[in-house]
Amino acid sequence: MFIQSIHLRLRACSRIASALVLAGHGLAAQAEPTLSLDQALQLAQQRSLQVVAQDAAAAGARSMAVAAGQRPDPSLRVSLDALPINGPDRFSLTRDNFTMVTIGVSQELTRDAKRQARSTRFEREAATAEASRALAIARLQQDAAAAWLDRYHLERIRDALQTQRNEAALQVDAAEAAYRGGRGSQADVFAARSAVALIDDRIDQIERQVASAVTQLARWVGDDAKRPLLGVPATGSVPLAADDLEARFAHHPEIEVLQRKEAVAQADADLAVADKLPDWSVGLSYGKRGPAYSDFVFLSLSVPLQWDPKNRQDRQVAARLAAVEQLRAERGEATRGHVAETLTMLQEWHSNRQRLARYETRLVSLAAERTRAANAAYRGGGSDLMPLLEARRAEIDTRIEQLRLAMDTDRLWARLTYLIPANHAGTAVALP
Numbered sequence: 001m002f003i004q005s006i007h008l009r010l011r012a013c014s015r016i017a018s019a020l021v022l023a024g025h026g027l028a029a030q031a032e033p034t035l036s037l038d039q040a041l042q043l044a045q046q047r048s049l050q051v052v053a054q055d056a057a058a059a060g061a062r063s064m065a066v067a068a069g070q071r072p073d074p075s076l077r078v079s080l081d082a083l084p085i086n087g088p089d090r091f092s093l094t095r096d097n098f099t100m101v102t103i104g105v106s107q108e109l110t111r112d113a114k115r116q117a118r119s120t121r122f123e124r125e126a127a128t129a130e131a132s133r134a135l136a137i138a139r140l141q142q143d144a145a146a147a148w149l150d151r152y153h154l155e156r157i158r159d160a161l162q163t164q165r166n167e168a169a170l171q172v173d174a175a176e177a178a179y180r181g182g183r184g185s186q187a188d189v190f191a192a193r194s195a196v197a198l199i200d201d202r203i204d205q206i207e208r209q210v211a212s213a214v215t216q217l218a219r220w221v222g223d224d225a226k227r228p229l230l231g232v233p234a235t236g237s238v239p240l241a242a243d244d245l246e247a248r249f250a251h252h253p254e255i256e257v258l259q260r261k262e263a264v265a266q267a268d269a270d271l272a273v274a275d276k277l278p279d280w281s282v283g284l285s286y287g288k289r290g291p292a293y294s295d296f297v298f299l300s301l302s303v304p305l306q307w308d309p310k311n312r313q314d315r316q317v318a319a320r321l322a323a324v325e326q327l328r329a330e331r332g333e334a335t336r337g338h339v340a341e342t343l344t345m346l347q348e349w350h351s352n353r354q355r356l357a358r359y360e361t362r363l364v365s366l367a368a369e370r371t372r373a374a375n376a377a378y379r380g381g382g383s384d385l386m387p388l389l390e391a392r393r394a395e396i397d398t399r400i401e402q403l404r405l406a407m408d409t410d411r412l413w414a415r416l417t418y419l420i421p422a423n424h425a426g427t428a429v430a431l432p
Contacts, residue, residue, distance in 0.1 A: 034230035035221070037148050044144035044220040045137060054133035061126035069119035074107045077285065094290030104285025104298065114274040121267035128260035135253035138418055144220040145414035151213035152229050153407035157400055158206045164396045165199040171392075172196055175385060188385040195389050199396070235409070236353075238416040242346055245339045252338055252420055258331040265327050269320035276313045278304035342419065345412050352409040359402040367395040 045051060082098035089095040175192040178184030218225035240248060249255055280303050287296035306313060374391040377383035 033227055035148075035224055035227040036230040037145060037233050039230075040144055040148045040217070040221050040224075041141050043222065043224055044140050047220070047222060048136065048140050050136040050140070051133055054129050054136055058126045058129035058133070061122050061129055065119045065122035065126065068122055069115050071115070072108045072110055074105050077104045077106065077283070078102070081287070094292070097289065097293045100287040100289040100293075100296065102285050102287040102296075102298070104283055106281055106283030106300070106302075108279050108281045110279045111274070111277065114271070114277075114279070117267065117271040117274045121264065121271055124260060124263045124267050128257065128264055131253065131256040131260045135257055138253045138420070140220065141418035142415050144217075145418060146411050147213065147217040147220060148229065149232075149410040149414060150407060151210065151217055151225075152232055153403055153410065154206060154210045154213050155229070156406075157403045158203065158210055160399050160403060161199060161203050161206060161396070164392070164399075165196060165203060168192070168196045168199055168392065171385075171388070183381075184385070191385055191389055195393065198393075232410075235413040238346070238349065238413060240342065240346065240416055240419065242343055245342055246335065248420060249335050249338055249342075252335075255331060255335055255338065258327060258334060262324060262327040262331060265320065265324045269317065269324055272313070272317045272320045276306075276309065276317070278306060342416070345416055349409060349412040349416060352405060352412065356402065356405055356409060359398070359405065363398055364395075364402060367391075367398040371395045 079102045080093075081100050081102055082096065084090045084092060084096050084099065093099055093101070172189070172192040175184055175188045179186055179189050214225050280301065283298070283300040283302075285298035285300070287298065289295055371388070371391040371394075374383065374388040378385060378388045
C-alpha cells in the first residue's frame with residue numbers, strides 16, 4: 001500500500017505538471033503565428049526560383065516566336081569597283097571608265113510557310129517551358145508537403161517520448177522510495193534510472209531529427225519554418241484511383257513535358273520539310289562612275305542550288321522525324337513507368353492505412369494494458385520492477401512505431417496528392 005500511495009501521488013503531480021506545460025505551449029502557440037500545410041505550399045511556390053526560371057524561358061520563347069515570323073532584314077551593300085592601283089590613273093575614281101562606286105540593297109524572300117513554321121517551333125518551345133513550370137510546381141509541392149509532414153510527425157514522436165519519460169521518472173522516484181523503505185532493491189533503482197537515461201537518449205536523437213526537419217522545411221518556406229505547425233490535413237483520401245491511372249497520367253507534368261518536347265521535335269521536322277524549298281534573294285544596286293561615263297543599275301536574283309537533296313535535305317528531314325519517334329517512344333515508356341510506380345505507392349498507402357488501423361484498435365491498447373497490468377502487479381508486491389520496465393519499453397516502441405508508420409504513410413499521401421496539378425485532378429477517392 002505504501003508503494004501504491006507513492007505511485008498515485010507522483011502520477012497526480014506528473015499530470016498536473018504536464019497539464020501546465022501543455023497550457024503554456026498552447027498560450028505560446030496562440031501568441032505566435034502558426035504555419036499550416038496550405039500556407040507552406042503557397043510560400044514554397046512564391047519563393048521558388050525554378051518557377052521564375054521557367055516563366056522567363058516561356059517569355060523568351062514567345063518573343064522569339066514573334067521575331068521568327070518576320071521577314072529577314074534587307075542587306076545594304078556598298079562597294080568600290082575597279083579602282084586602279086598603279087599607272088597614271090592610280091587611286092583615281094573618275095579617270096578610268098571601269099571605276100565606280102556601287103550602293104545597293106538585297107532582300108531574301110522567305111516564304112510565308114517557312115516563317116510560320118519557324119514561329120510555330122518557338123511557340124511550342126514556350127509551351128514546353130509552361131509544362132516544365134507545372135512540373136516544377138508539382139515537385140516542390142511534393143517536397144514541401146513531405147518536409148512539413150516530417151516535422152509534424154517527428155514533433156509528435158518527441159512529445160510521446162517526453163510523456164513516457166515523465167512516467168519513467170515517476171518509476172525512479174517510486175523505486176528509490178521503496179528501496180529506502182526496505183521494500184525494494186538497489187538494482188530496481190538502477191534499472192529505473194537506466195530506463196530514464198535510455199529515453200533521454202532517444203529524445204536527444206529525435207530532437208536532432210526535428211532540427212533537421214525544420215532545416216529541410218526552411219529550404220522551401222524560409223524563416224517561416226520556425227513557426228509552430230497548425231494541425232494536420234485530412235490524409236485519408238487521395239485524388240487518384242488504380243483503375244484510371246493511365247488516362248490520368250496523360251496530364252502528369254512530366255508526361256506533358258515529354259509531349260511538348262515531342263511537339264517541338266515535330267515542328268523541327270516541319271521546318272526541315274519547308275527548307276527543302278530554297279528561299280530566293282533579289283537585289284538592286286546603283287553604280288556611280290566619273291562624269292565622263294554613264295552610271296549603271298544592277299538587278300540580281302539569287303537561288304540556292306540543291307545538288308544532292310537525297311543526301312542532304314532528305315536526310316535532315318529523316319533525322320528530325322526519327323527524333324520525333326524517339327521522343328514518342330520515350331513518352332510511352334515513361335508513362336508505363338509512372339503508372340507502375342504510382343500503383344505501387346497506392347498499394348503501399350492502402351496497406352499502411354490498414355496497419356495504422358490495427359495499431360490504433362489493437363496493438364497500442366494491448367501494449368498499454370500490459371503496462372498497466374505490470375504496474376498493478378508491482379504496486380501490489382506480486383512482481384519486481386523488471387517486468388514493468390520491459391512492458392513500458394515495449395509500449396514506447398509500439399507507440400513510436402505507430403508514429404513512424406503514420407509519417408511514412410503521410411509522405412506517400414503527399415506524393416500521390418501532389419503528383420498531378422490541381423487543375424487536372426479528379427474527384428478524391430477514399431480507400432479503406
